[in-house]
Amino acid sequence: xxxxxxxxxxxxxxxxxxxxxxxxxxxxxxxxxxxxxxxxxxxxxxxxxxxxxxxxxxxxxxxxxxxxxxxxxxxxxxxxxxxxxxxxxxxxxxxxxxxxxxxxxxxxxxxxxxxxxxxxxxxxxxxxxxxxxxxxxxxxxxxxxxxxxxxxxxxxxxxxx
Amino acid sequence: xxxxxxxxxxxxxxxxxxxxxxxxxxxxxxxxxxxxxxxxxxxxxxxxxxxxxxxxxxxxxxxxxxxxxxxxxxxxxxxxxxxxxxxxxxxxxxxxxxxxxxxxxxxxxxxxxxxxxxxxxxxxxxxxxxxxxxxxxxxxxxxxxxxxxxxxxxxxxxxxxxxxxxxxxxxxxxxxxxxxxxxxxxxxxxxxxxxxxxxxxxxxxxxxxxxxxxxxxxxxxxxxxxxxxx
Numbered sequence: 001x002x003x004x005x006x007x008x009x010x011x012x013x014x015x016x017x018x019x020x021x022x023x024x025x026x027x028x029x030x031x032x033x034x035x036x037x038x039x040x041x042x043x044x045x046x047x048x049x050x051x052x053x054x055x056x057x058x059x060x061x062x063x064x065x066x067x068x069x070x071x072x073x074x075x076x077x078x079x080x081x082x083x084x085x086x087x088x089x090x091x092x093x094x095x096x097x098x099x100x101x102x103x104x105x106x107x108x109x110x111x112x113x114x115x116x117x118x119x120x121x122x123x124x125x126x127x128x129x130x131x132x133x134x135x136x137x138x139x140x141x142x143x144x145x146x147x148x149x150x151x152x153x154x155x156x157x158x159x160x161x
Numbered sequence: 162x163x164x165x166x167x168x169x170x171x172x173x174x175x176x177x178x179x180x181x182x183x184x185x186x187x188x189x190x191x192x193x194x195x196x197x198x199x200x201x202x203x204x205x206x207x208x209x210x211x212x213x214x215x216x217x218x219x220x221x222x223x224x225x226x227x228x229x230x231x232x233x234x235x236x237x238x239x240x241x242x243x244x245x246x247x248x249x250x251x252x253x254x255x256x257x258x259x260x261x262x263x264x265x266x267x268x269x270x271x272x273x274x275x276x277x278x279x280x281x282x283x284x285x286x287x288x289x290x291x292x293x294x295x296x297x298x299x300x301x302x303x304x305x306x307x308x309x310x311x312x313x314x315x316x317x318x319x320x321x322x323x324x325x326x327x328x329x330x331x332x333x334x335x336x337x338x339x340x341x342x343x344x345x346x347x348x349x350x351x352x353x354x355x356x357x358x359x360x361x362x363x364x365x366x367x368x369x370x371x372x373x374x375x376x377x378x379x380x381x382x383x384x385x386x387x388x389x390x391x
Contacts, residue, residue, distance in 0.1 A: 036269065039276035043183050046281060052193045061194020061236065086201035087194070093234065153197075 001149065002054060011042050056151045060087030060124065063146055063154045067122050070145050070158065075118065081106075081125040081133050087154075088124055102136060110137060114161050123157045130157060137161075172264035176255035176271035183275050184244040184284045191237040200287040204229075204239055220333035221289030239287045247284030250295020251275050253323060257302025260310055260320075274298070293334040299327030300344035308352045 018038055021031035056062040064087070067078055080088040080098040088096060099106045113121065123133060127148065134142065139159035146156045195201050203225055210218045210226035218226065224242035232238035251271050259267030274280055283291030303324025306312065312320065331340025352358040 032269070036272050039272060040179065040183075042278070043276035043281050044187055046278060047183060047187050047285070051282075051285070052188065055193030055196070059194035059197045059200075085197045086205055087197040090195065090201055090204060090234070090236075 001152065002057065004050065007045065007049075011038070011045075014038055057153050060085065060091055060151075060154050063124055063151055063156050064088070064091035066146050066150075066156050067124070070156070071120075071122065076120040076122060077113070077118065078122045078124060079109075081123045082129050083125060102132065107136060110161070119161060121159050121161060123159060124154060125157065126153065127155045130155065133157070169264075172259070172268035173255070175268040176252065179272050180248045180251040180275040180284070183281060184247055189237070190240045190244060190285060191235070195236045195239075196286060196288075200236075200239075203287050203289055207239065208234075219289065219335075220330055221292045223333075224292065225287055225289075236287075240285060243287055243289070243291050244284050246295050247280065247291045250280075250291070250298050253295065253299040253302055253327070256323070257298075257306050257320075260306050289334070293331060293339060296327045296330035296334055296340060297344055299323050300331055300341075301327070301347055303327055304344060304348040305351070308348060308357075309355070 015035075015038060018031055018034040021027045021034065071078075078088075078092060078096040080096055082099065082102055084100045088098065097109060099109070110121075121137075121139075122145070123137075125133060130144070137159055139161055141160040143158045144155055145158050146154070148155075195204065203222055206218065206222045207225035207229055210223060221243070224246065225239045228238045228240075228242045232241065251274050254274050255267040255271040258270040275284075280291060280294055282288075283294065303320045303322075303326075306320045307317065307324060328341050328344065331344065334340055353362060
């Protein structure tokens with residue numbers, strides 16, 4: 001999924017070769033320019049490739065954007081299920097229900113939502129906890145909105161109550 | 162003449178353009194969400210700046226809070242002050258290396274710092290150590306120029322201001338040991354090994370030695386019990 005080892009080895013080998021050029025007095029000027037270009041290249045790769053590719057897996061920005069894209073109205077609330085990170089609060093402006101631990105408060109909240117006529121609820125959670133959520137929520141239908149390729153740390157699930 | 166001026170300023174433009182492009186534009190700071198929970202810990206702390214819980218925030222936290230207050234609670238708004246301070250750190254590094262060595266060396270130092278992965282990530286993220294690193298460079302460089310370069314009185318004021326600003330920012334970022342003691346001891350140790358430093362140390366040691374001798378002999382008591390005057 002995230003595999004950068006070939007690129008990193010390539011940069012490492014290039015750095016070794018350019019450093020070796022410094023040994024030859026006649027090539028030092030070229031080695032200096034080469035090292036400068038390589039350093040800028042590594043940083044640009046970090047900014048354009050490495051950080052954008054890793055960010056969705058270690059942050060909730062994309063998962064939260066998926067929620068706002070997928071929901072049809074504000075009547076479809078978001079729930080942070082067994083989450084104690086911080087991205088869920090930041091990206092929603094704290095407009096969500098948070099359950100750090102599961103149990104009676106969560107089942108009561110779900111019961112109340114059903115009573116109020118809520119049809120669809122979105123859950124953001126860690127992928128390993130989807131099974132436990134399904135057992136507790138007893139929803140009629142489930143759909144994982146985000147895939148493991150999009151984020152392996154967080155998943156957005158749509159549940160029809 | 163014009164071409165000469167252009168080449169004269171070329172290293173400075175390299176030192177400005179490299180961090181501006183890498184820290185702000187390539188790609189924009191908004192690309193890529195916040196690192197959960199490391200960046201969000203400082204964002205959360207920034208949210209409480211001004212409350213009783215965060216009455217005296219660290220400098221990075223205060224800067225993130227400033228970004229949120231001015232631009233709103235966006236990921237790029239918190240990162241922007243970090244990138245700006247990192248840019249100042251690169252420019253400070255260019256300035257003192259250019260002053261101690263030459264402009265070309267300053268440009269290379271700016272490229273090296275801007276592309277160093279640890280500094281680069283700190284500059285583009287709401288983590289806070291980029292502020293301490295920039296402050297450390299400003300303090301170290303300001304003190305180094307004051308001690309090692311032949312400078313005029315007007316120049317002295319500017320380098321003193323840079324050193325003091327770096328020390329103050331370092332103290333407010335990561336405390337007295339990392340922010341103040343480290344740059345002071347680093348420059349002090351280098352100066353102590355230099356010819357001027359060695360001569361200064363010898364003068365101090367000689368004065369202290371003679372003062373100690375005077376005080377020991379001055380208070381030596383005579384066999385009769387009274388203080389023996391010399």
